[in-house]
Amino acid sequence: MEFKTTRNYALQLDQEDSLSRFRESFHIPKHTDGTDSIYLCGNSLGLQPRQTKDFLNQELDDWAKLGVEGHFHAENPWMPYHEFLTETTAEIVGAKPHEVVIMNTLTTNLHLMMVSFYQPKGKRTKIIIEADAFPSDRYAVASQVQFHGHDDKENIIEWSPRTGEHTPRIEDLETILKEQGDTVALIMVGAVNYYTGQFFDLKKITKLGHAAGAMVGFDCAHGAGNVDLQLHDSGADFAVWCTYKYMNSGPGSLGGCFVHERHASNNDLPRFTGWWGHNKETRFKMRDDFEPMHGAEGWQLSNPPILSMVAIRASLDLFAQAGFENLRKKSIQLTNYLEYLLSELDGDRISIITPSNPKDRGCQLSLAVKNADKSLFDTITAKGVIADWREPDVIRIAPVPLYNNYEDCWRFVDVLKSEL
Structure with a gap:
């Protein structure tokens, strides 16, 4: 597939994406200026599905009303x-x-x-x-x-x-x-x-x-x-x-x-x-x-700890709706697009150390920073990018197909370009 570097092209890809609606099913962290942050850290902690709170409240209500009887008579029996x-x-x-x-x-x-x-x-x-x-x-x-x-x-x-x-x-x-x-x-x-x-x-x-x-x-x-x-x-x-990375079950979950x-x-x-x-x-x-x-x-x-399993169930419900095969197809294209944008950057300060063949990787791209300088990571963080730094010299980024879109990739590379 031939990609383009313009923002309008990214927006076009988002319009054509049959899975784009799932982004609205998640809470996207806000930057200090009130806009959506560029969240590319699902390889460390997945975002919270909006329906998690409703799923959790159901079990809290059943616990309050039924006590131990919830094991058999809750809306979703705990046993x-x-x-x-x-x-x-x-x-x-x-x-x-x-x-x-x-x-x-x-x-x-x-x-x-x-x-x-x-x-x-x-x-x-x-x-x-x-x-x-x-x-x-x-x-x-x-x-x-x-x-x-x-x-x-x-x-x-x-x-x-x-x-x-x-x-x-x-x-x-x-x-x-x-x-x-x-x-x-x-x-x-x-x-x-x-x-x-x-x-x-x-x-x-x-x-x-x-x-x-x-x-x-x-x-x-x-x-x-x-x-x-x-x-x-x-x-x-x-x-x-x-389950707390790509499966969005919450910090420290099962x-x-x-x-x-x-x-x-x-x-x-x-x-x-x-x-x-x-x-x-x-x-x-x-x-x-x-x-x-x-x-x-x-x-x-x-x-099992029911209240932790509830969050997993809320996320798995979205996986079932989207279909994992569909998510994987989007992931390949989304990651290929991000790789393309990164390849168009000038200079040699960063390089991708993740295999380029889609069959040899998921959605994570690891960017090695020349001279192991964390200042670049700190700067893009201040500009609204939520990514991940791993010693000695790598910025890990992961466009997750359930909630990331093509514009996220474009915005990230645009920030990176301004700092390079």
Whole structure:
């Protein structure tokens, strides 16, 4: 598609956008001058859907009127509430409904998954992660290695980019597995790297890992609601994600978990257990022996926090209306348009380190700033841009298809141009 650099062209694209109406479904933060800010930070925290307050008030009213009876008699009964989130969540991450569950928070879920899927034995004790993994993933992986009595410095293998490059190559992962595959117990990488925005080939990584005899899992924090993960078809053993970025559930909200169906009834897998993972038909009989539910639900611990799940449900309702396939199509075009505008800027002060092929990225573009100068970021922030700075030298921007539009992209680049 041939793009143009004028504002009128951006407005034209917005008029032609069949999903443009969803922008009105969100609260857009205001700049100090009263205009809409240029919010390009959905990769860090998604915006609040306008209907979230109504969804939340419904449960508050039912709690006030019904007390404990709300578990069965609320407008949306609390006992099965997490099940209301399952179908749309499964569609978004490309899974079967029994393979997903919303529970806990991301790193808690990662630990629960590694209890089951990181089982070091003999010389097979190592975990492969990407070199620039999100710190929480690195901490979690290191602590699991230590928990099993091994040295994390010797048992974590980093999959690194080549010298002078920003993103690792799949061929180099193949080399690692050829050389050390018989020592690897688990591959655990971010499906979309938080820093560069690179979307990895999950199916190929899984195939390589399984061929080497390792389990494979993914942190999809920057992938869920952003890219077409196709977790079931990837063959991954597990995946985890948060819902407060692209899924707009509010700060610190719950996470999600995927367990491939081949493990759905494997009761021999070690796991940390809690009563909400027990067979719901006999859960309240308070039996002594644990009988895990079929699928991902069998990894649940405690009864779910309804008031947090309400916000997820409010957002998922909008995803269902828009259709994830439609959102992904818009995301590709919107991000391509932003990339085009950035490519038309003069000078070499910024460069895009995110892969240029749409299949290798979501909506995030990471801009490396020459000489690691944060003053540019501070200046555009003062002019109404809400983006994200990551040390040592990157501004992360993410045009989210549910609420960002083409004019947002044009306005951002116009601000950037004035400062460059």
